[in-house]
Amino acid sequence: MPITEEQFVRLLRSFADLDFFSHSNTPTIFIVYAHDNSQVGTANANHVHDIIEWLLAIRSRTVSDKSPLLWYTEDRHPDSAPARNILNNQFRLLPTCSSPDSVVNSKRAIGRDGSAAVREQVRQSGNNNITLDRHFVVPFGRNENFVDREPILQQLLQRIPPDANKDDCQRTAIEGLGGVGKTQVAIEAAYRVRDEHPACSIFWVPAIDSISFEKAYCKIGNALDVQGLDDGEADVKLLVKDALSRESIGSWLLIVDNADDLELLFNDPALADYLPFSRKGSILFTIRNHEAAVRLDIGKYIITLQEMNDKEATKLLQTGLKENQTSDTKSTAGLLKFLANLPLAIKQASAYIARTGISTTKYLNYCKSSDKMMAKLLSQDFEARGRYRDINNPIATTWLILFNHISRDMPLAVRYLKFICFLAEKDIPVLLLLPGEDELIVDEAIGILKGYAFISDRDNPDAFDIYRLVRLAMRNWLQKNGEWQEWSINVIQQFAGKYPYPEHKNKDVWMTYLPHGQAVIALREGSVAKEAKTRLLSYVAISYLMLGKYEKAEQIWRQILELREAVLGREDPETLTSMGNLVFVLNRQGKCEEAEQIHRQTLELTKAVLGREDPGTLTSMNDFANVLKSQGRYEEAEQMIRQVLELREAVLGREDPDTLTSMNNLANVLKSQGRYEEAEQMIRQALELREAVLGRENPDILNSMNNLACVLKSQGRYEEAEQIHRQTLELYQKVLGREHPDTLISMHNLAETLRHQGKYDEAEQVSR
Secondary structure, three states, rough: OOOOOOHHHHHHHHOOOOOOOOOOOOOOOOEEOOOOOOEEEHHEEEEEHHHHHHHOOOOOOOOOOOOOOOHHHHHOOOHHHHHHHHHHHHHHOOOOOOOOOEEEEEEEHOOOOOHHHHHHHHHHHHOOOOOOOOEEEEOOOOOOOOOOOOOHHHHHHHHHHHHHHHOOEEEEEEOOOOOOOOHHHHHHHHHHHHOOOOOOOOEEEEEEOHHHHHHHHHHHHOOOOOOOOOOOOHHHHHHHHHHOOOOOOOOOOEEEEOOOOOOHHHOOOHHHOOOOOOOEEEEEEEEEOHHHHHHHOOOEEEEEEOOOOHHHHHHHHHHOOOHHOOOHHHHHHHHHHHHHOOOHHHHHHHHHHHHHOOOHHHHHHHHHHHHHHHHEEEEEEEHHHHHHHOOOOOOHHHHHHHHHHHHHHHHHHHHHHHHHHHOOOOEEHHHHHHHHHOHHHHHHHHHHHOOOOOOOEEEOOOEEOHHHHHHHHEEEEEEEEHOOHHHHHHHHHHHHHHHOOOOHHHHHHHHHHHHHHHHHHHHOOOHHHHHHHHHHHHHHHHHHHHHHOOOHHHHHHHHHHHHHHHHHHHHHHHHHHHHHHHHHHHHHOOOHHHHHHHHHHHHHHHHHHOOOOOOOHHHHHHHHHHHHHOOOOOHHHHHHHHHHHHHHHOOOOOHHHHHHHHHHHHHHHHOOOOOHHHHHHHHHHHHHHHHHHHHOOOOHHHHHHHHHHHHHHHOHHHHHHHHHHHHHHHHHHHOOOOHHHHHHHHHHHHHHHHHHOHHHHHHHHHOO
């Protein structure tokens, strides 16, 4: 006779008190279902009481969980096979890997007092859908210190559960720079899907190489009890793909981590061919290479993971550190900015700080001390849960692997990366890059670097940025591979050829190139590129001079002078030109005594080497006259300027810009002596000619306008002076910018003119 309902309830209650596990660490659910055919199992009815007695006999286990558990007799009690067979005939007590055709899940019902819900489930079992075993094959534990990145997680959780699209096996990708935290986000997403979708199995596959991919597939196959895995000639990947592609296996989420290597994914044998398809499945990729995402046909469901915000980055850095190690908030914020809020770099820094007991202040000082020190820090290994044990953790190592991939797949892209790592980080013009075979190959190379997130777009489509840490990692790579010297020479020579001679008319170009020029002139060039570097140094110095950054210009002119004296000798014309340029910039800073000392030497040498009427000699005389004027030696200055003006008119012509400069300088000396009418006449001549030759918005024109207004003010003609000062200031702000020294002088002159008219409020407003 069949088992009675009372006996069945006794059986379930017995199981409710058991603490029984199918595997050593993972509790599972006790599931029972009944056949529609009441005749099944009748022959074994006499053994039911024996079965119940056997179950009661093993109730001595410690009760830790009152929820029902799955009975997996093969692993835990080999002698229970007869009992298992009986229950299997009558009620199908499930092993973990079986696939019954009708099931009732008694998880909640058994744990409650009373059996009504249990009886109801048993009666309805023939009409219910089956509940298949859920698997969670993820090699990482949940990160208790995970820093919430809710916006990205919410996007994922709306997309990656299999039931989000019941008509397709959807594909989704988390894309971003290596070290930005893609794997950590994927781990957290896996656990959230597990919690929110109890029927969904979750599998994790690293696509680092073919071996790791196949090992992970083998684990999935074992979990699914796929037959034939042990056959030496079996294609494990194909067997598992076929198993996951069967909808009878149930719903699943497959996470493919580090799907970056194009050769591994798409060359024969292509791992992409082993990705399953099931309308009950979903695949999530973590990807550093945008091209891989495109070729995997993910479409619009590529979710870009950016660096952490300041709050998230601070929380991650502070994890595991003592309060006093991050108490200097300014240094802590500075360190995070230096590390670009990149999670892996922050974790690496935090591990080093924790291990050594230093503060964020000291670590930041290390970072700023030199590229060599920073590269050393980036290469420090550290322990990190949620990362693969057979792969080094340092962020430098992470990127070196990718550099090698790019070098194999697109050599031009790596050449670009080697070049731009010597430039400044921001606003790198595409025009600076080496030409490719054609525009298409250039676009592809730049696209690959953007795809790996090594460089990023700007609002200006003709320029891009490189991440600071990527730049340092590539420089480190060049050092390790013995390519540093070759590429530093290459960059100096190429960049020197690109940098234009600084003039007002091409200011937009050299202003863009200037930060990169500053980075390149810091390189040690070797003897091969000395000439190119000296030319580049000169152009950068002139650029700073035109911007009114006299201290920077002075530093570079001293460097140039030292180089030219060492290579060309003291009497070489180029050396003498460098001495004159240094004197000019010293005089603009009010360092008149040093300027005079150097200039007397320069002038004598210039006359001896070039001759009295050479334009270089005349320039030297003109600059020396300015030094004398700055010292208040007006008569000496006037005498020398008149000589220069006379010679320039004879040699260069009256309308030459240098001749007009001498006229302007003479007017200034006359004004300084109180000879205002002569000065005004000379300035008006110079201004008229300069406007005709140079155009109204040239800085030399503005200098003449400013001088004319000052002469008018000195004569008490304040209204005329104010009008010209206003025009001059407006043009200075437009042409040179608000912070240029000449703009500030013009602003001061206008304010003084207003004060002379009693317009004190307006003068104060202008001075602000």
